[in-house]
Amino acid sequence: MSTRLNRREFLKTIGLTAAAMTIPACRSTMNASATETKKRLPNFVIIFIDDMGYADVGCFGAEGYQTPNIDRMAAEGTRFTDFYAASSVCTPSRAALMTGCYPQRVGLPNVLGPNAKIGLSDNETTIAQMLKGTPNAKQGVGDPEPLGYATACYGKWHLGHLQPFLPTHHGFDEYFGLPYSNDMWPKHPEAPKDYPDLPLVEGDRVVAYDPDQTQLTTWYTERAVRFIEKNKDRPFFLYVPHSMCHVPLHVSDKFKGKSRRGLFGDVIMEIDWSVGQVLDTLRRLGLDQDTMVLFCSDNGPWLSYGEHAGSAQPLREGKNTSFDGGQREPTILWWPGRIPAGRVCRESATTMDMLPTIAGLAGVKPPDHKIDGKDIWPLLSGQSGVKSPHEAFYYYHSLALEAVRSGRWKLHFPHAYNTLAGRPGGTGGKPAKYEQAKIDLALFDLENDISEQHNVADQHPDVVKRLQQLADEMRQDLGDSALKMPGKGRRPPGRV
Secondary structure (H helix, E strand, O other), X not given: OOOEOOHHHHHHHOOOOHHHHOOOOOOOHHHHHHHHHHHOOOEEEEEEEOOOOOOOOHHHOOOOOOOHHHHHHHHHOEEEEEEEOOOOOHHHHHHHHHHOOOOOOOOOOOOOOOOOOEEOOOOOOOHHHHHHOOOEOOOOEOOOOOOOOEEEEEOOOOOOOOHHHOHHHOOOOEEEEOOOOOOOOXXXXXXXXXXXXXXXXXXXXXXXXXXXXXXXXXXXXXXXXXXXXXXXXXXXXEEEEOOOOOOOOOOOOOOOOOOOOHHHHHHHHHHHHHHHHHHHHHHHOOOHHHEEEEEEEOOOOOHHHHHHOOOOOOOOOOOOOOOHHHHEEEEEEEOOOOOOOOEEEOOOEEHHHHXXXXXXXXXXXXXXXXXXXXXXXXXXXXXXXXXXXXXXXXXXXXXXXXXXXXXXXXXXXXXXXXXXXXXXOOOOOOOOOOXXXXXXXXXXXXXXXXXXOOOOHHHOHHXXXXXXXXXXXXXXXXXXXXXXXXXOOOOOOEEO
């Protein structure tokens, strides 16, 4: 059973000293008001972009357009250079963010389509459920004194489109958006007959089919701003998983033709505007010092779409591969007064760390079942000498373990992967065909070879052996389909 921390423990968690708890009763009304501000539970905002590459925003090297709001966010917060999504494709990555677990653990290792009969299980606990203190009868998870967080999700969910799997059934008070990817519709460039009309969902009901996608970013943003305004006097969790910049690209008239990078640049500029709207609202309402904001992406760029795809440079490959271009994301964490401004963190962290980190900051215990994320508040707050809490990070592709990183070292196990092999991607929203390549056992020093080009396995057999041992331990837990190992730690998805 999850329990709230007492006031002293909570204040210590968010970095306040004992002095904050010993203000005499005779202090003025102004001081009493300041004390109440310090006692307020923090707000949390997660802005999750779809298919954004490592080099797709200005502070990570974008060219041909500007992202002034995201760049300001980095200047006022901390930029993470080695921050990973837990998968190189949509559904698994989102499952990991919401549950703090590798997607293989929660039974969602693959992308779900419109015909899927599975989704996020009721036995899992999302960040939203944890913050609401929503009791989970099957797991016994929940806070006996609900934290009172308002929760909302505006954007792409992709953890099951059937009613029992939608956000409003997993801790969110409000939902508006697409239940899966925006290309899963009859206008798909390659397989239109495979997809039904694309539903737009509000709450748990379809309100339109095949909506005007040029308005998606605007709609999500407007709702996000209204949600913050409506809940300015209570703690809230706002999740904005944008449908863009996943293909098909769509942009409103506000940004159409504004960049030197074509439609893709226009789309990113509108996303940057959206980030600015959220942050400006927090500043305007005086909530900036009460709110932690994460900016990240679910996976790397879909390179086969060429001019409609982003860039992962200088990383190797992109979406749907276990090279770092598929999972290493442009990441910024912002909380004025709490997270250091203008800092760059080069320690490894992951989206799975958000759930336990938020749990610690809100003063609520994470779920009782096993999770894989770690509380990275010491990294976020810039404590001196702090290293990544992860001994290793594991790159799964579906149920196959394809690589492992520990510190500076990354070991690939033999596997096939899709590549353009140096050829350009498609044009006009139509993809080019991938080639299939294969990598053998290969060790890369990511500190000196960020592009994973130089196999140094022969020079470091001791490192190879250590990473193989780490991989063998994980295979016992989550399995490895390449070796026909089922794993003992997998839990089933939800089913209807």
